[in-house]
Amino acid sequence: MKAIEPSLIKDNFIEIIGKEWMLVSAGDKTKFNTMTASWGGVGFLWNKPVVFVFIRPERYTREFIDAKGAFTLSFLGEAHKDVHKICGSKSGREIDKVAATGLTPYFTEQGNPCFEEARLTLECKTLYVTKMDPAHFVDSTLCEKWYGEKGGLHNVYVAEILNAWEK
Numbered sequence: 001m002k003a004i005e006p007s008l009i010k011d012n013f014i015e016i017i018g019k020e021w022m023l024v025s026a027g028d029k030t031k032f033n034t035m036t037a038s039w040g041g042v043g044f045l046w047n048k049p050v051v052f053v054f055i056r057p058e059r060y061t062r063e064f065i066d067a068k069g070a071f072t073l074s075f076l077g078e079a080h081k082d083v084h085k086i087c088g089s090k091s092g093r094e095i096d097k098v099a100a101t102g103l104t105p106y107f108t109e110q111g112n113p114c115f116e117e118a119r120l121t122l123e124c125k126t127l128y129v130t131k132m133d134p135a136h137f138v139d140s141t142l143c144e145k146w147y148g149e150k151g152g153l154h155n156v157y158v159a160e161i162l163n164a165w166e167k
């Protein structure tokens, strides 16, 4: 993996987050968890390169993100849809996702979990967290569509990109 300045990453994040998907991982060497996500973004805020991800409160991964104040985003490429299906349908409360997927974890200098298989990895430090509020939907049909029967509104995490690596 080669370190890259976040501003020099050439990927189209609308395309890769929405179609390739990503793993959101958090924790440390003693215990960590990972989950598939396909909603989020990458941008520039408070004069920092940032990501924003949307994590429903009931996700096991959310507990690790909150405890550590940091997480990583791993882009595995289209070839790893099977991994995303496992990590996006089973909870780490029930299965060991590393054993189930065969992914190879490694840990950054700051101790955050990443995967050897990723073609692009972003290491992120949480700056701001908020919970979506139904009263703040300007288009209320979105709230009905996505949050009717389907569980809690997302927590929104804005996080600084501390490091990025490409294969």
Ligand SMILES: Cc1cc2nc3c(=O)[nH]c(=O)nc-3n(C[C@H](O)[C@H](O)[C@H](O)COP(=O)(O)O)c2cc1C
Residues within 6 Å of the ligand: 021, 033, 034, 035, 036, 037, 038, 039, 040, 054, 055, 056, 058, 059, 060, 061, 062, 084, 085, 087, 088, 089, 090, 091, 092, 093
């Ligand atoms: C393609 C795909 C995209 C997903 N995107 C998100 C997302 O952006 N936010 C979220 O909270 N859950 C998302 N999920 C659901 C979680 O990945 C799923 O509930 C997972 O089992 C949670 O695992 P955990 O309980 O071990 O954290 C997605 C699932 C799939 C299959």
